[in-house]
Amino acid sequence: MSAARDVNAPRRLQAFVNTCVGLLPGLLLALAIALFSQVTADNSIAPAMLLALVFGLALNRFNAMPALKPGIAFGANVILRSGVALLGARISFDMVAALGLPMVLLLALSVAATMGFGLLLARFTDFQNRFALLTAGAVAICGASAAIAIASVLPKDENAEDRLVFAIVGVTVLSTVAMVLYPPLTAFFGLDDHTAGIFIGASVHDVAQVVGAGFSISNEAGETATLVKLLRVSMLAPTVLFIAILAQRYAGSEVDSAGKRPPLLPNFVIVFIVLAALNSVFAVPPVISGTLATLSGWMLLTAIAAVGVKTSLSDITTVGKTAVAMITAQTIFIALFIAAGMAILANMQG
Structure with a gap:
């Protein structure tokens, strides 16, 4: 048994090396964009995050190159989530407490209200409730990840994949x-x-864009935005469980359980929580927290560059006018709901 493992070990190592080499070109492109964005930002008033996104979007055509595509996708996914996870070392539960229970309740209400608004819109369009749940969940919780998780527990039919593609492209x-x-x-x-x-x-909607938008304002805005966003992401688990229960109740055997479903709480969120807990309980040496903060910043900047390269602005034409209108309405709804809720809380506290 051990001999067999010894024989296979070189093959596994070679496969790992080949995978890393395959990712390198795309990652180097994203890193080059990140470096150029940071240098440009240091010599202008434009924020590095926004520049990385814009430069990435301008280089979208490179995403079609087979040699670059794997690394770009890896940067926009794994590097992004790793960077967000490391942000936990800069955040403590004191910051969560500073948000206050009313704000946490507002976030929960915004998720429920946006889901309800999506179902209401479905009654006035040709889309089924399934598409409304996908788009509303993606808008209310965490973008494409929420759409994928919700799709995994919805009853399947011949249009299931089309609905998921519409939701992912639209919210992205x-x-x-x-x-x-x-x-x-x-x-x-x-x-x-x-x-x-x-x-x-x-x-x-998406974690990537929250990070980019927040840190384009300031570090404080970026850290606060990330914390609030991850609180929304944590609401994915109860939301998906609730939808799964409804699906099983009203659709029974239609629910597809053959495939592997995404985790209800993503691993990077768990790492974020663990690091935040450690930072709250123990006194993390400044050299460690500073190193993690710097590493996280460069990972996020590289990831945002990869997100830009990966995103095609022409993709919106593939979604369809009614679907775009529906997702846009949900996007405006949650923004207005949050703005109104924040105004009410400010008046109550004032």
Whole structure:
């Protein structure tokens, strides 16, 4: 048995090396964009995160190159989530407490309200409740990841994959638009960095765009936005469980359990929570926290560059006007809901 393992070990090592080599070209492109963005930001007033996204979008054509595509996808996924996970070392439970119970309740209400609004819209369109749940869940919780998780527990039919593609493309494009528009919008309304971070974290769909939008304002806004966003992500588990129960109750055997379902709580969120807990309980040496913060910053900048390269602005034409209108309406709804809720809480506290 051990001999067999010894024989296979070189093959596994070679496969691992080949995989790493295959990822290298795309990752180097994303890193080059990140470096150029940081240098440009250091010599201008433009934020590095926004520059990385814009430069990445301008180089979208490189995503079609087979040699670059794997590394770009790895950067936009694994590097991004690793960077977010390391942010936990910069965040403590004191920051969560600073948000307050009312804000946590507002986030929970925004998820429920957006899901309900999506189902209401479905009654006035040709889309089924299944598509409404996909898009509303993606908008309310965590973008494409939520859509994939929700799709895994919904009854399947011949249009299931088309609905999922529509939801993923739609929320990704709108989330990118929100990343660009929301930071200047918060400045226009005179929000301070902390409040701007809360609004962005509570209203932008995908983690990548939340990070990009938040840190394009300031470190405080970025950390606050990330914290708020991950609180929304943590609501994926109960939401998917609730939808799964409904699906099993009303659809029974239609639920497809053959495939592997995504985890209800992503691993990077678990790592984030563990690091935040350690940072809250123990005194982390500044040299360690500083190193992790620097590493996290470069990982996130590289990931945002990869997200830009991976995103095609022309993809929105493949979604369909009605689907775009539906997802746009849900996006506007959650932004207005959060803005109204924050205003009410501010008046109550004032």
